[in-house]
Amino acid sequence: MTDFIIEPTATPTDPARRAELVANPVFGRVFTDHMVIIRYSEGKGWHDARVTAYQPLSIDPASTVLHYGQEIFEGMKAYRTADGRVSAFRPDANARRFAESARRMGMAELPEELFVQAVDALVRIDHDWVPSGDGKALYLRPFMISNEVFLGVKPASEYLFIVIACPVGSYFSGGAVSVWVSEHYTRAAPGGTGEAKCGGNYAGSLVAQAEAKEQGCDQVLFLDARERRYIEEMGGMNVMFVRDDGVLVTPPLGGTILRGITRDSLLRVAADNGITVEETLLDIDEVFEGAASGRYREAFACGTAAALSPIGCFRRTGGEAVFGDGATMGPVSAKMRQLLMNLQSGRSNDSYGWVHPIV
């Protein structure tokens, strides 16, 4: 157990103002009073773990992250349970994925226990910021940047690990989203960084996301880089479909798809609730045909930020694939969403050991 130096902020948010912010959360713009910061340097290892006031960082202009982008992050949530306590959901899975991302990006690996302790420490000091109510949570953003002052190209010798948090409501405003199938851009190639949760993957996806908006769509879907044929995932969420035989299908992980914890949780919960799951390659043409014929009845995106949101349609040059009525969540998606949210909020018995009580 690492001892964190605790330095409570000298200027906490006024409780009435905080209550207002927590009651009407806006995604990603308002942060809690504190942050966690832990330093790494070669030789010394991880040291100087602190919980301190949320504040700007001071970074040398020659810091490696500003030039070569050694940056990884996680996205997770702390939920207020029915009894008023606060729990995180599978933080050990985030810790493991964070370590895997660090390895892929040549960064220092943060011990998984330290990752979980850091998240716990921040939630403990800022627990008043955890909202209650359907779809609301405290979003936690652990991340790591390289921070060596050097313009040479090599894995850095110094890193900062930081955790910040913000109260959030539902990521999407509700209703089914429309999705543009990207023809020009891909997100990840075999041997690349697609499986790492690194900022660079997002940087590379933004122009495709902008193109989706120009086409009048909410989100973008990427196909595989080799054949431009198989469905991979969205810019920041995995995708699943429900077929007319009731089977829940999703593309298999294979190095180019981010290993979503929501994806993994849904597959396990579905299987345990009598829904057959299949991880299989999904040809985009077959899915377009299958949407028209009724073979593919439901489609949804899944990830921590949005939990599970229905996909109304896919669009590409010269065609549209509409799932279900194109507007509302299908019955299997709705059941999956409810099962997941019941677990996260502590409303159903956690037979998986996924709920991690903090406060």
Ligand SMILES: *Cc1c(COP(=O)(O)O)cnc(C)c1O
């Ligand atoms: C984070 C992320 C997801 C979803 O992962 P969860 O662990 O379910 O939040 C999916 N795709 C990409 C590209 C991501 O970065």
